[in-house]
Amino acid sequence: MEQDTNEQLHAVAAYYDSFAAPGKEGSVTEYEEMYSTPLCKAEDQAVVATLTKALSKLQQQFPGQKLLAADIGCGEGLGLELLQSALNQTPSLVPVQYIGEDISSAMVAQASAGFKGKPGVLFTVADMHHIPVLDSSIHLVMSIFGPFSYSLSPEELVKEIHRVLMPGGIAVIMPYTMRLKIGFLTGATTAQDTDFSHTSKAYSKTGLEKLFDAWFEQVSIEGMNFLGNMIEKMADLGLLGSGPEIYSQILALDNHLNTFLPPECARHMFVIVTKSQNE
Numbered sequence: 001m002e003q004d005t006n007e008q009l010h011a012v013a014a015y016y017d018s019f020a021a022p023g024k025e026g027s028v029t030e031y032e033e034m035y036s037t038p039l040c041k042a043e044d045q046a047v048v049a050t051l052t053k054a055l056s057k058l059q060q061q062f063p064g065q066k067l068l069a070a071d072i073g074c075g076e077g078l079g080l081e082l083l084q085s086a087l088n089q090t091p092s093l094v095p096v097q098y099i100g101e102d103i104s105s106a107m108v109a110q111a112s113a114g115f116k117g118k119p120g121v122l123f124t125v126a127d128m129h130h131i132p133v134l135d136s137s138i139h140l141v142m143s144i145f146g147p148f149s150y151s152l153s154p155e156e157l158v159k160e161i162h163r164v165l166m167p168g169g170i171a172v173i174m175p176y177t178m179r180l181k182i183g184f185l186t187g188a189t190t191a192q193d194t195d196f197s198h199t200s201k202a203y204s205k206t207g208l209e210k211l212f213d214a215w216f217e218q219v220s221i222e223g224m225n226f227l228g229n230m231i232e233k234m235a236d237l238g239l240l241g242s243g244p245e246i247y248s249q250i251l252a253l254d255n256h257l258n259t260f261l262p263p264e265c266a267r268h269m270f271v272i273v274t275k276s277q278n279e
């Protein structure tokens, strides 16, 4: 079992290493290129909105404190960029210290180079099941666009997230959804060639509730981007304008579909949990 786990970790690291090299545009990596469509940029803004909400709750909870954030499966550091945008939208917030960790050393090298010299920021190669920080030391654990799905032991991962969060701390986690896996509706993925050969898992709301309810009292799960991919297809066919604004408008509207549809029907899901104050 341990050998399988190591093999899987190596396979995932090698897979992501291969994307962290400069792509066709030269200056940006293949990974960045893959996720630079207008729809992806609109999804990024939906992440910013979710982080902004989490940050304002944390600000109320921990007034005047410097917030510590851990980004597990940080890739090339998109999470830090989006966290920075969220902070810019809430200027009264105190600064954040950020640690980003990833199993792919090439991704971490890319992230470190991209944010070189930025104070309060550290990128490190680590397995997210062993976050290199003390118990109850982190205000915000974030994990955006899928790292959670690569865990072979999600129960352990949720326990680890709980371990590092301080009471009142918040985690914003985005596992892959069933829709992404099975291609429900049109356009399972905006990446040209998402490869699930590394046994990444796609989750349903109930599956995630089972995992997170074991450690957290407050678990909220929401879908993001139910319709965006269909709109993208229509734009590709010339049936619609294709300006980036349309995607942000669609994502804002389709947020309401959370009332009617299970979140696993969306392209992404947010699991938002708060560690109880009494722990």
Ligand SMILES: C[S@@+](CC[C@H](N)C(=O)[O-])C[C@H]1O[C@@H](n2cnc3c(N)ncnc32)[C@H](O)[C@@H]1O
Residues within 6 Å of the ligand: 009, 012, 013, 016, 072, 073, 074, 075, 076, 077, 078, 079, 101, 102, 103, 104, 107, 126, 127, 128, 129, 143, 144, 145, 146, 147, 150, 151
């Ligand atoms: C789809 S990418 C998302 C990267 C980044 N969060 C983003 O949004 O750009 C998934 C990332 O999870 C990382 N990953 C997978 N398993 C991991 C593990 N056990 N520990 C740390 N990182 C892991 C991969 O190396 C990859 O960079």
